[in-house]
Amino acid sequence: MTQVESPKLGRKRDHSRDPEILDAALEVLAECGYDGMTVEMVAARAKAGKATLYRRWASKNELVIDAVACMKRADLEHLPDTGTLRGDLVGLIKPRTIEEAEKKLQIMAGLSSMLSKSPELAQAIEQAIIRPRAEANKTLLLRAIERGEISSDCDLETLSLITPAMTAYRVLVLQKPVDRPFLLSIIDGVLLPAVGIRMADSFERTPAG
Amino acid sequence: MTQVESPKLGRKRDHSRDPEILDAALEVLAECGYDGMTVEMVAARAKAGKATLYRRWASKNELVIDAVACMKRADLEHLPDTGTLRGDLVGLIKPRTIEEAEKKLQIMAGLSSMLSKSPELAQAIEQAIIRPRAEANKTLLLRAIERGEISSDCDLETLSLITPAMTAYRVLVLQKPVDRPFLLSIIDGVLLPAVGIRMADSFERTPAG
DNA sequence: TATATACGGAACTGGCGAGTTTCGGATACG
DNA sequence: CGTATCCGAAACTCGCCAGTTCCGTATATA
Numbered sequence: 001m002t003q004v005e006s007p008k009l010g011r012k013r014d015h016s017r018d019p020e021i022l023d024a025a026l027e028v029l030a031e032c033g034y035d036g037m038t039v040e041m042v043a044a045r046a047k048a049g050k051a052t053l054y055r056r057w058a059s060k061n062e063l064v065i066d067a068v069a070c071m072k073r074a075d076l077e078h079l080p081d082t083g084t085l086r087g088d089l090v091g092l093i094k095p096r097t098i099e100e101a102e103k104k105l106q107i108m109a110g111l112s113s114m115l116s117k118s119p120e121l122a123q124a125i126e127q128a129i130i131r132p133r134a135e136a137n138k139t140l141l142l143r144a145i146e147r148g149e150i151s152s153d154c155d156l157e158t159l160s161l162i163t164p165a166m167t168a169y170r171v172l173v174l175q176k177p178v179d180r181p182f183l184l185s186i187i188d189g190v191l192l193p194a195v196g197i198r199m200a201d202s203f204e205r206t207p208a209g
Numbered sequence: 210m211t212q213v214e215s216p217k218l219g220r221k222r223d224h225s226r227d228p229e230i231l232d233a234a235l236e237v238l239a240e241c242g243y244d245g246m247t248v249e250m251v252a253a254r255a256k257a258g259k260a261t262l263y264r265r266w267a268s269k270n271e272l273v274i275d276a277v278a279c280m281k282r283a284d285l286e287h288l289p290d291t292g293t294l295r296g297d298l299v300g301l302i303k304p305r306t307i308e309e310a311e312k313k314l315q316i317m318a319g320l321s322s323m324l325s326k327s328p329e330l331a332q333a334i335e336q337a338i339i340r341p342r343a344e345a346n347k348t349l350l351l352r353a354i355e356r357g358e359i360s361s362d363c364d365l366e367t368l369s370l371i372t373p374a375m376t377a378y379r380v381l382v383l384q385k386p387v388d389r390p391f392l393l394s395i396i397d398g399v400l401l402p403a404v405g406i407r408m409a410d411s412f413e414r415t416p417a418g
Numbered sequence: 419t420a421t422a423t424a425c426g427g428a429a430c431t432g433g434c435g436a437g438t439t440t441c442g443g444a445t446a447c448g
Numbered sequence: 449c450g451t452a453t454c455c456g457a458a459a460c461t462c463g464c465c466a467g468t469t470c471c472g473t474a475t476a477t478a
Contacts, residue, residue: 010453219423
């Protein structure tokens, strides 16, 4: 009916700035949480005007959803392949990966109050943060089964969630850092024993307490 | 110097209402989270006036801290003692316990945005929600070691956090219910295998996927 | 019975933040 | 070159909520 306006005249929107704004949103989100974040903070950090943000996203909620959805998948693209399950799992422990995971979890924490209120946001989080992590672990476990290193009876679904769950718990609940000793204690104290791999003796010992 | 007023005249404060108000606060907290909760909601649910609440607690923050700190410890007081680790762990799976744990986790989720802002609140949460759970598991594992059922080399600290961590992850992140099959998959698919207990065959099978 | 305080309820204050508008200036199109 | 739209910046509206105050009533002390 009413002609849909197709803006062809005038200055064009500079979409090259979108990523900077979304990154700024992610930073503020990680530091302040959803409720603590204000659109003005995001605009200030991106050196943009509030109006510029509202010209591109209809609301704070849509801005946040887009920011989460556009989050870099980063690492986890090409998984290590060392020939042993332990080698692969330990190979995942890299400063880059840890740092990335910790920031994602901070964002998760700040968003948790919104999970039940905004299903779209919950879905964006699921796809950007949660799924990739579990999939990576499941892939490594599947390889180990194919190699005959571990039994195919293993509960892959549950096992692949151990590291994400315990990492999230440590960051969000216990408020402790995710460091190498912690990750090794999961691998050597839980994951490998659970799939029936007993270490004769590891050169890299896990601290007892 | 200035005489500390000791109110002896007039109507006395009815402290028998404190628990109702704190319970109301916990309910609203579980439903709305810290930022979503208003003092007026709490007052309304407790059928009290806002002024009554502010006469007893100096601020919203102190009200919430007190509510969390006074949370019923419930269950977990007397742990099951069946003679086997699996029996003890499965014995912890009771509708009451599950329901209680799920509500506590909802409250945790709503409070997560405050963890970094209010250390006192963080401490109250730690003592009321987190510690009891891990302690219960550790006790059961220690008993199993004393019985000689499992090795004393086990990483008790890490093992006792598996169930709390995976339960929290399931509720807060995956938004799935904590039911009996899920808890059994942790016990039989992770915990028992990790401590070296292989089930010959269980009458109560854990679903594969 | 008089007084001081608690009660539930409701009105009020003050600050903060989402979203809108306005401004002077920049930029793409015709 | 004129115009429509963009830009960053800042002022503005509007609603919400923490916290306060006031009201009429209830209750404990003296």
